[in-house]
Amino acid sequence: MTKNESAAPVPGGEPFDLLTTVEYGGCSAKLPASKLAELLGGIPILKDDRVLVDISTHDDAGVYRLNDGTALIVTTDFFPPVCSDPFEFGEIAAANSLSDVYAMGGRPLLALNLNMFPAEKIPLGVLRDILLGGQSKIDEAGAFTMGGHTIDDWPPKYGLAVVGMVEPERLVTNGGVRAGQKLILTKPLGTGVIVAGRRLGMVSQADYRGALEQMKLLNRTGMEVMRRYGVTGATDVTGFGLLGHAASMADASGVSIRLAAGALPALAGAMELIADGCVPGAVFRNLEHVRERVEFGCDADLRMLALDAQTSGGLLMAVDADKAENALADLKASGLHPQAAVVGEAVSRKSESVYLSGEVI
Amino acid sequence: MKTIDTRGRLCPEPLIMTKRAISGAGPGDEFEVLTDNPTALSNLKSYLTELGIVFRTEGDTVRFVLAGVPSGAAAGTPDPVCGTPSRSVPVSGHGDYCVAVSSDRMGSGNDELGRILLRAFINALGDAGRLPAYLLFYNGGIHLALEGSDTVAALKELERRGVKILVCGTCLDFYDAKERLAVGTVSNMFKITEVLAGAGHVVYP
Numbered sequence: 001m002t003k004n005e006s007a008a009p010v011p012g013g014e015p016f017d018l019l020t021t022v023e024y025g026g027c028s029a030k031l032p033a034s035k036l037a038e039l040l041g042g043i044p045i046l047k048d049d050r051v052l053v054d055i056s057t058h059d060d061a062g063v064y065r066l067n068d069g070t071a072l073i074v075t076t077d078f079f080p081p082v083c084s085d086p087f088e089f090g091e092i093a094a095a096n097s098l099s100d101v102y103a104m105g106g107r108p109l110l111a112l113n114l115n116m117f118p119a120e121k122i123p124l125g126v127l128r129d130i131l132l133g134g135q136s137k138i139d140e141a142g143a144f145t146m147g148g149h150t151i152d153d154w155p156p157k158y159g160l161a162v163v164g165m166v167e168p169e170r171l172v173t174n175g176g177v178r179a180g181q182k183l184i185l186t187k188p189l190g191t192g193v194i195v196a197g198r199r200l201g202m203v204s205q206a207d208y209r210g211a212l213e214q215m216k217l218l219n220r221t222g223m224e225v226m227r228r229y230g231v232t233g234a235t236d237v238t239g240f241g242l243l244g245h246a247a248s249m250a251d252a253s254g255v256s257i258r259l260a261a262g263a264l265p266a267l268a269g270a271m272e273l274i275a276d277g278c279v280p281g282a283v284f285r286n287l288e289h290v291r292e293r294v295e296f297g298c299d300a301d302l303r304m305l306a307l308d309a310q311t312s313g314g315l316l317m318a319v320d321a322d323k324a325e326n327a328l329a330d331l332k333a334s335g336l337h338p339q340a341a342v343v344g345e346a347v348s349r350k351s352e353s354v355y356l357s358g359e360v361i
Numbered sequence: 362m363k364t365i366d367t368r369g370r371l372c373p374e375p376l377i378m379t380k381r382a383i384s385g386a387g388p389g390d391e392f393e394v395l396t397d398n399p400t401a402l403s404n405l406k407s408y409l410t411e412l413g414i415v416f417r418t419e420g421d422t423v424r425f426v427l428a429g430v431p432s433g434a435a436a437g438t439p440d441p442v443c444g445t446p447s448r449s450v451p452v453s454g455h456g457d458y459c460v461a462v463s464s465d466r467m468g469s470g471n472d473e474l475g476r477i478l479l480r481a482f483i484n485a486l487g488d489a490g491r492l493p494a495y496l497l498f499y500n501g502g503i504h505l506a507l508e509g510s511d512t513v514a515a516l517k518e519l520e521r522r523g524v525k526i527l528v529c530g531t532c533l534d535f536y537d538a539k540e541r542l543a544v545g546t547v548s549n550m551f552k553i554t555e556v557l558a559g560a561g562h563v564v565y566p
Contacts, residue, residue, distance in 0.1 A: 196373055277380025277408070281372050281400060284407040292525065292546045300411045351552045 016126050018081035018089050019199060021155040032285055052171060053104070057252040059174045060100040060236055063166070071168045075100035077238075078114045078159025082195050082311050083212055086126045090133025092215040093158045096238065096312035098141050101164030102223035103236040103315055105172030108141040108164045113148025116157040130158050141218060172226055172317075174245075175252035177233030179348045182324035183257065186222040186331055187214050187314025188339040189242055189305050190270025196280040197273040207269030214267065215312040221334045222315035228330065229323045233346075237313035241286040242306045242343075243354055245316060247293045250346070250353040253318075258355045259344035261302040270308075274301045282309035290354070297357035306356055318346055363390065367405075368397040375401045376408050383414075386427055394423045410522050415490065428490075457561030459495035460486070462502035467566050479505070482566045483512045492524050493564070495556050498545065499529035508541045516544040527553060 040055060047054075052071060053063040061075035077097045081089050094111075101108045113134060117127045127150075138145050143162070166172075194211040197203040203211075219236060226234055233253055235245045242264070250257040286307040296303055314337070319327045324342055331340040365382050367375035379394055386392075396402040405423055409416050416425035466475025467482055483505065486493070496519065498506050505512045506528050520526050526545030533539040533547060557563055 200374065200377070275380075277377035278373050279376055279404075279408060281404050284404050287407065287411075291523070300413070304411065351555055 015084075016086065016123060017084045018086055018126070018156070019084045021122070022080045032288065034289060052168065053173055057173070057175050058248045059252070060103040061164070063104060063171060063173075065168050069167060071106075071166050071171060073101050073104045073106045073164035073166055074162070075164075076114065076159065076161035078116070078157050079311070080155045080157050082191075082215070083198075086129035087133035087136075088212055088216065090130040090135075090158060091137050092133075092212070092312050093130075094134035094137035094160055095216055095218050097160035097162050098137060098143070099219045099236045099238075099312060099315075101162055102219040103172065103234055104164070104166060105170050105223060105226055105231070105234070106164035106166030107223075108138075108143035108162050110146050110163040111138045111143050112146055112161040113150075114157075114159050114161060115148060115150040116153035117150060118154040118156060119152055121154060122156065127156075130156070134158065134160065137216070137218065141220065170227060172231055172234045173252070174233065174235040174249040175254075176231075177249055177253035177255050177257075177318040177346045179255050179346050180321055181233070181318040181346045182321050182342050183246075183259070183344040183346065184317050184319055184324065184328055184331070184340060185237065185242070185265065185314055185343045186219065186317070186337050186340045187217065187237075187310075188265040188267045188270075189237070189308055189310060189313070190267035190273075191215055191311045191313065192241075192280045192282055192309040193270045193273045193278060193305070194267055195311070197269070197278045200278065202273060202276070202278060203269055207267070210269075211267050214314075217312075217336060219315050221331065221336050222317065225327050225330050226315070226317050229319055229327045231317050231319055231327075234315050234317035236315050237310045239282070239286075239309045239311075240289060241283070241308055241310065242313075242316070243290045243294055243356065244286050244307075246344075247290050247353040249316065249318075250349075251293070253346070254349055255346040256348070256350045256353060256355065257344055257346055258357065259306065261297070261299065261306065261356055261358050263341055263343045264302065264305060265339040265341045265343075266305055270305065271301060274304050279304050280309065283307045293353035295352045295355045295357075297355070299358070302358075303356065314340075316343075321345075363392050365392060365394045367401060368395050370401070371398070372401055372404050375405050379405060379408070383412075383427060388427055390427045392425055392427070396421045396423070406521070415492075458493050458564055459497060459556055459560040460493045460564045460566065461497045461499070461557065462505060462566060463499055464501040465504045466501075479566060480512055484515045487515060487519055487522070492519065492522060494525065494560070496524055496526045496545075497529075497548075497553055497556060498527070499532050499553065503528050503532045503536065503538065503542075506542060506545045507538055508543045510543070513543045520544060527556065529553060 050065045052065050053059050061073045063071050063073050065071045083089050098108050191211050194203055198208050235249050237245050246257050283304050331337040365378050367378050414425050416423050466472055467478035468475055527548035528545040530547045530549055
């Protein structure tokens, strides 16, 4: 289905622009990570040997060992529109939800649709298109849709709850990074910046399309590369930005991470927007979240790129130094990850979680 | 004085308007940025801090004088590889010095005067041309970072502007004051030693 065929008819014949439903600008309120961590810390949860990963390590998903050969991965994610077209929004939200399973080295198995949709305010055809977009990604992932839940809400939000599977010994966690490994980032950064700029009419159609294609891209190829090279430590880069997720990974793994600012891949147009002052509020929230754990060097614009909240971002994977070149070559050879890059390395634990510098790694 | 009126604009427009104005300006140029919503004001202050620009806030208005060409403002060509020659310069716009506060008084003599002087010192730090990279509190100095201290507000403002505030955890335990810490991060001697050893210079008030 093409974009135009999927566009829902509304009075006047114009396709419905989902971006009109969300606050104009990049300042919309989101729960600060520190507040959330404090709140969750006050809610004790039971431990069990079969629970291999729970919320204590701030990983991408929870993991439960069924037996020696199989562990279940469970995760959910949903958010308000990040693009104009309903079908594409469905694709992006679903790819983002499925990504957490890939980040754990697993394969998606089952999916549930989570819909918050204002039936009185937006034509129902828009919801159909969102779901069609989501289903296309569930299909591409080889998972099965088992149902879902819809409530009336404004603005609309969409995402999935996903169950995946992985062999316990091949589980990839954010705590599995070892000093000496190289860090590969599979997708370019800057989706938050591009979406904010798009709302202000500052982004060319080509650059906007480029960002959408990256957000729609499943992290399946990244997962396959991780399995091929025996990766044990990785995370997907989403709302807390590269620095936030790298810091969580460093803390969970007991290592420090050195990132080379000059090596960070950026979406076309993103650096120009940042230089022009188009910096979404999430950048500053993410800065607060990591300020005490990151030593910043280098250019302010690159710092802000490294703090930009990503929607359906790439995998940040730790690969043994002697395998990194081949893993990177495989990612590029797939044709899906032309901007994949070695962005840093893990080193023995120092005082800070992450060191962002201009030095070449 | 150039006025940038961002009232009625939502983020990130106020930032864009400000960045465009300063990109075409030079050292010594004065600006005032008018805002009308707390998010825009907060983001604008964070943004200026990131750019290494020292500013003052009066109500909803942010004022600053350009000291030099701000980072990334030069013809939109940020230097992608700038290196970090020293671990003591973590944030641009901050000096390569740290301030170590080991007592709740400044100088020796009259204790009451010492407390007044130290409070004045902390309040004046925010107006320093270049902020310290770190503020360290240990032994009796930790009392300045505790609830009820009249220096907490100034310290929070410094922290918000990017100064890392580290408070000695052993000292908090010793004074049984961990619950009352109002600003800063609980730290340890390993980190404090590293900061002191790595600083360009250390100021002991």
